[in-house]
Amino acid sequence: MRFTAAAGSLVVLLTISTTVPVSATETDIFGITLGAPLTLPVCELSSPAPAAARSNIGLGARAFNKLMAPPPEPLKAMPPATGLCVAPGTTNMAVGSTEFGPGEYGYLVFATDEAPAWVAPIGMSIGAGAGDAFSLEGAGGLVLLRNGRVIALRFNTTGFEAQPRVMELLKRKFGSPGSQKAVTWNNDLGGSRDSISAQWRKPDFFADYSSVVRTQAMRAQGLSGGIGFLNIGNDLGQQVLQPAANKEAEF
Template identity: 85%
Template sequence: MRLTAAASSLVVLLSMASTVPVSAAEPDIFGIKLGAPLALPLCQISVPAPAAPRSNKGMGARAFNKLMTPPPEPPKATPPATGLCVAPGTTNMAVGNSEFAAGEYGYLVFATEEFPAWVAPIGMAIGAGADDAFSLEGAGGLVLLRNGRVIALGFNTTGFEAQPRVMELLKRKFGSPSSQKAVTWNNDLGGSRESISAQWRKPDFFADYSSVVQSQPMRAQGLSGGIGFLSIGNDVGQQVLQPAASKEAEF
């Protein structure tokens, strides 16, 4: 029921796309324009067939069957034949400095043959999922909306492996970064490797890229390659994704 409600609300947002003019100067990522209504088709959600019923002869058999029966498979977002589709989120989800309700965010799903090699499936992200009631196998990213308009996009990347390609694409699309630094990663065997942290800033636009997520679970894995993250958005997206800097007490 929640899935149906979320999909219906997102359909309303998508239907606005043809009635609102879009400036040609607005940046686009995979054809998605920041600041504009989301003009993507909804993904088809397939529901797996229920498991065949087991024999329920006797109280002991029923208890045993209940114990041994695996939980039902969740519905799955089916990749489109080409391009991207969006699978609407079904619960509230905290992202950055804000909380997004059902209909205010969705998962981007690439066509199977068009899935970029540098994008990691969203299910690989630490803490991803938001208890959504369907499987996100192959989902390629997260789209965030405010008042029906795209304010930010987020993509997991395949860590060290992806960083040369991601930096090449970002520079080609947005020019040289406004700031960039190397972050050294050490492991327990004395080895080290440098990851990249880069930011782009333009009027009503930001892009933040960390080729390896800076988190304790990833540091504990040494040079495993890890998961990186790329977020792109406008000023509204930046405000809700990045908590305001705290001020020290004044005396």
């Protein structure tokens, strides 16, 4: 009986020693804690400037003006004075392999003077879901929720330009990646450049970084540009944000 108890204790000890826990620091990303409720303030929305008044003399002029008037501009999500705010999505939006509804995702907007240089402008990288009643400007990201708790964050990055800085930050926070490879990009002039694909895995935690992904817009930017992505989340978040397969691109 004593031997059985000792053996059981040894098994527990080995299990603990070989399982690397996820620290509180690692699960805190820009003050957002994975697995916890999102506590960011809601972004303020501002109305667009009113259109210049047109002449309404005569029924014909009014009908013509109505026909030619541009569609009304949506409300604009304003950056906070400091830190981050969240603009909740108002419609269904497909992300990864799952569709998220209102209240299950939101747009993260950085304070203008505090936005990391490696984060791509939100309108360029993510944009608003079809039907969301506001526009997005400045740097930001996407937050995904289940039952009111954060399961994943997604940031699009400024491609090759951001690659050294993002890898430095990720290694400082999460240690060396569990896997890493180079993806070669070629152009028609015989030039090439390697981008990085790196992954971190721990119990109920993942981080996936791809410094350049293949997009139609990137083809026009040549080797100097590109858009990358950084996904961070827990196991549930990983299920809905599987990274796209990296391919060698020719453009």
